[in-house]
Amino acid sequence: MRSSALHNAVARLREAAVDAAWRQWNAVFTLARARRPAQGIVDPEALLVFSMWLRPHEPRVWSAATVWASVAPRLLSVQRTKNIVKVFPADVTSSLDEFAHTAVSRGGDARWRSVVSGSPVMSPPHRTESASPRFGTPAALMLRIRLALGIGIKSDVLSYLVGCVGAAATVQEIADATYYYGRAVRRAVEELAAGGFVRARSTVPASYAADLEAWARLLDFDTDNPPAWHSWVNLYGFVVRLCEWLPTLDDAAPVVTASEARDLLAEWAPKLDALQALAPRPGTHPGEEFLKYFEGQILAALTDYVASAV
Amino acid sequence: MDTHFALDRPLEAVGALLARRRQNAAIVVVGGTALNLLGVLSRSTADVDVIAVAAVPPAGPPTTIANPTPLPPHLSEVVPTVARDFDIPTNWLNTVVGAQWDTGLPPEFDTRVSWRQTGGLWIGLPDRVDLIFLKLYAATDAGSPASRHFTDLMALQPAREELEEAARWIHTQDPSPAMDEMVAQVVTYAVERTA
Numbered sequence: 001m002r003s004s005a006l007h008n009a010v011a012r013l014r015e016a017a018v019d020a021a022w023r024q025w026n027a028v029f030t031l032a033r034a035r036r037p038a039q040g041i042v043d044p045e046a047l048l049v050f051s052m053w054l055r056p057h058e059p060r061v062w063s064a065a066t067v068w069a070s071v072a073p074r075l076l077s078v079q080r081t082k083n084i085v086k087v088f089p090a091d092v093t094s095s096l097d098e099f100a101h102t103a104v105s106r107g108g109d110a111r112w113r114s115v116v117s118g119s120p121v122m123s124p125p126h127r128t129e130s131a132s133p134r135f136g137t138p139a140a141l142m143l144r145i146r147l148a149l150g151i152g153i154k155s156d157v158l159s160y161l162v163g164c165v166g167a168a169a170t171v172q173e174i175a176d177a178t179y180y181y182g183r184a185v186r187r188a189v190e191e192l193a194a195g196g197f198v199r200a201r202s203t204v205p206a207s208y209a210a211d212l213e214a215w216a217r218l219l220d221f222d223t224d225n226p227p228a229w230h231s232w233v234n235l236y237g238f239v240v241r242l243c244e245w246l247p248t249l250d251d252a253a254p255v256v257t258a259s260e261a262r263d264l265l266a267e268w269a270p271k272l273d274a275l276q277a278l279a280p281r282p283g284t285h286p287g288e289e290f291l292k293y294f295e296g297q298i299l300a301a302l303t304d305y306v307a308s309a310v
Numbered sequence: 311m312d313t314h315f316a317l318d319r320p321l322e323a324v325g326a327l328l329a330r331r332r333q334n335a336a337i338v339v340v341g342g343t344a345l346n347l348l349g350v351l352s353r354s355t356a357d358v359d360v361i362a363v364a365a366v367p368p369a370g371p372p373t374t375i376a377n378p379t380p381l382p383p384h385l386s387e388v389v390p391t392v393a394r395d396f397d398i399p400t401n402w403l404n405t406v407v408g409a410q411w412d413t414g415l416p417p418e419f420d421t422r423v424s425w426r427q428t429g430g431l432w433i434g435l436p437d438r439v440d441l442i443f444l445k446l447y448a449a450t451d452a453g454s455p456a457s458r459h460f461t462d463l464m465a466l467q468p469a470r471e472e473l474e475e476a477a478r479w480i481h482t483q484d485p486s487p488a489m490d491e492m493v494a495q496v497v498t499y500a501v502e503r504t505a
Contacts, residue, residue: 253326253429255319259395283397287319290395 006257006291009299010242016303017239018058020310021050024232025064027139029072031131032064038139038310039227041163045081045179046232049088052095053240062095066102072133073103075143077151078111083179087237089244138227141219153180153188161189161198161210162219163229168207176271177231230309234271238302241268254288261294274305317343317358320402323392325429328384335385336372338362338423338434340407340444342462347426348435351465358403361410361444362420364434371425372432378405413483416443442468443476447483450496460496464503473497 024042025032048065055062068076085096100115135144142159149155156178161169174189175182189208193200201207216223241264249257269275278298285293321343328334339347342355363382364372380386393400422437436444445466448459468476477493 252330255323255395256326256330259323259327259391262395263391286396287323 005295007246009295009303010246013299013303013306014239014243016306017050017236018054018061020232020306021047021054021058021061021236022064023310024139025051025061027137028134028143029064029068029131030134031067032060037137039225040139040309041141041159041227041229042139042143043232044076044142045084046236048076048081048099049084049092049096050232050236050240052092052099053088053236055095065099067131068133069099069102070106071131073107073109073112075133075146075151076103077156078114080156080179082115084233087179087233088240138221138225141221141227144219153178153184154192156180157185157188157192158197158210160229161208162212162215163227164209165226165228166209166212168201168203168209170203170205170207172205174208177229179233228309231272234268235274235306235309238264238268238272238275239306242299254291258288258291258294262290265294265298274302274309278302316354317398317402318346320392320396320398321358321431321433322428323395324385324388324403325427325431327388327391328430331384331388331430333384334366334430334432335382336364336366336425336432336434337378337385337403338364338375338436340436340441342458344435344441345462345465347433348438348441350438350441351462357399357401359407360403360405361407361415361436362423362434364432366432371427372434373420375420375423375434377411378408379411381405410444416440416479438466439472439475442466442472443479446473446476446493446496446500447480450480450489450492453492455496455499460500463500467504468500470497470501470504473500 020038022032023034023036024038024047026034027038028042028044048068051058051061051065081096085092096115097117100112103109103112104116133143134140135147141162142156145159145162146152146155149158157174157180160174160177169177171182171186171189174180175185178185180188189198190200192198193208198208198210201209212226213223216226221227245260245264249260252260265275265279269279275298278301280290280293280297324335337358337360339358340361341357341359342351342353343358345351346353346355360378360381362375363378363385364375366372381389389403390400392398393402416439419436419440422440423434424437425432425434427433442463445459445463446468449457449463452459454460474497477490477497480493481490
């Protein structure tokens, strides 16, 4: 049946995303154990918010997040978390509230008060947690740069440009990837360029790149196998959107399902290069025929992409 | 480039999308789409000509028809979506023929419309006689027996009396002697062809 094929394709993608999340926690946190830790750059706020969404069905992933709230909330950006939460369904906010409570009361990080509804009780941070962040893996690059430069837009812009492995990016591309506002990104990247941390390219519009070899020497990673940036906010966001959409279909006609799948593709392809590359040529899959392509090609390829990107 | 399409699936898609949104709409179609749906002929068509819309009552088919311009907003939203989904022009369903309301439809046109439903879309099909009226008018305007309008008119197998009645109605639309003369020529040619 067509609908079960769609359900199966989404389930496989979801499983790949759950596996990616667990491997990412493993790469940056001693609490999580995975056979193969993530190799690509872990976006901690994307991982956190996706873990919140997974909470009802994947408690181990959520538990990693809650323990992180106790031991290392200072390594996370509160403002960026707020920006990224908007990409996800509204019901993650209750988990964010709980995370923030823990970050304030047990992690001793008062910045998270701005997220908490009600008045959290401040208590000394627990020192008994045995888990701790890992900084020695290439995947922890974003956290490492934050350790050096602090939590903020410049740290994350640098991580993104290093993760572009030598390729240049415009202000808009950086803003889209990092989920900071374009104006703030422009100021940050211009100052980074003025300071010699990144190079400005004389393109129109202006673009910026990090010197891969210089950063590889500093951060001790292999230029032949550098940690790459992938848009985990949008990858996870798309998976969540798909999973939330699926139950709404009920007995929708295949032509309706296909049309709404096109809507999803139109909405998310501009945010995800991996999806953009999979968009069909005009006229090749009219009407409900698109559904087969969506299941068999787009979702299957994206599942492979998630598995390889992590 | 072939600009003619089978438009039954796009129309069904409109109905399915409207039903999905718990909305409905009613349109009366003429031209090639109507002839296809009535089984008079089977040919692809460039667009769906909407000559009227109607409000959909809580139960049963629509009754009172109205000028289709502008289309109801919820229908206007769905049409470009279906154009995208089937890779057909965005004006694949249009109300150009709705200009007929300026001079009037054939007498008691609305009482002879038959309705069929696909999802949230009611499609009204004019009576054969009304299609003869409209096709004779269009064939006369086209000015050539090679036009698709004349072909469509002949597919309706009009009787002489039906053509003469249609000619009288066209005279109420355009009473100019030139038009009368052209209509007469087309009627004569059609009758000869029928014979």
